[in-house]
Amino acid sequence: GAGVSQSPSNKVTEKGKDVELRCDPISGHTALYWYRQSLGQGLEFLIYFQGNSAPDKSGLPSDRFSAERTGGSVSTLTIQRTQQEDSAVYLCASSQYRTGNTEAFFGQGTRLTVV
Amino acid sequence: GIQVEQSPPDLILQEGANSTLRCNFSDSVNNLQWFHQNPWGQLINLFYIPSGTKQNGRLSATTVATERYSLLYISSSQTTDSGVYFCAVQETSGSRLTFGEGTQLTVNP
Numbered sequence: 001g002a003g004v005s006q007s008p009s010n011k012v013t014e015k016g017k018d019v020e021l022r023c024d025p026i027s028g029h030t031a032l033y034w035y036r037q038s039l040g041q042g043l044e045f046l047i048y049f050q051g052n053s054a055p056d057k058s059g060l061p062s063d064r065f066s067a068e069r070t071g072g073s074v075s076t077l078t079i080q081r082t083q084q085e086d087s088a089v090y091l092c093a094s095s096q097y098r099t100g101n102t103e104a105f106f107g108q109g110t111r112l113t114v115v
Numbered sequence: 116g117i118q119v120e121q122s123p124p125d126l127i128l129q130e131g132a133n134s135t136l137r138c139n140f141s142d143s144v145n146n147l148q149w150f151h152q153n154p155w156g157q158l159i160n161l162f163y164i165p166s167g168t169k170q171n172g173r174l175s176a177t178t179v180a181t182e183r184y185s186l187l188y189i190s191s192s193q194t195t196d197s198g199v200y201f202c203a204v205q206e207t208s209g210s211r212l213t214f215g216e217g218t219q220l221t222v223n224p
Contacts, residue, residue, distance in 0.1 A: 033212060043214040056211060089156055102146045102205060103163040104212055109156055
């Protein structure tokens with residue numbers, strides 16, 4: 001597609017359930033980022049993938065959070081045993097990785113509500 | 116890690132006014148971007164500007180990399196300019212984007 005696509009747009013889940021959020025990056029982009037934005041707050045870094053390099057997982061808030069990127073393209077963010085404080089908008093971005101242009105583009109986000 | 120500070124945190128304008136938003140960063144950067152987050156939460160790319168000056172309609176931006184700051188200028192503001200403006204930097208290729216806390220802009224008719 002032309003832009004970064006995230007699914008679902010909205011997700012309501014019960015506390016304790018697992019959820020999976022999906023991100024389809026722009027074709028040809030080798031870098032992929034996940035961020036979280038709580039209501040009225042800034043963007044909190046979660047994880048960064050670049051090609052075949054080991055991902056930067058330093059932003060994941062707990063071991064309930066994990067992410068993978070299959071085939072260097074689609075990424076899935078998994079939250080296990082969801083808690084109410086996990087409620088937020090989860091944003092994905094992608095960029096090229098080459099000298100001179102690493103402009104990142106964001107998807108529309110997934111709004112997660114844990115009830 | 117790199118620190119990013121944006122000012123002012125809040126700005127209220129009358130339609131037609133001009134404004135300047137500032138982004139200071141604590142180290143050399145490979146990438147600097149300005150985003151506008153609209154009321155629906157979508158992050159819109161405004162400028163990719165690790166150095167130099169760019170203009171796009173009523174908006175322009177300048178980054179002085181040696182002095183570690185960037186400015187976003189909005190001229191003849193419109194109500195549709197309302198929202199949060201974020202600055203984000205990347206220290207080196209192959210690293211995360213670090214965001215500032217944003218400037219909340221409200222343009223009143």
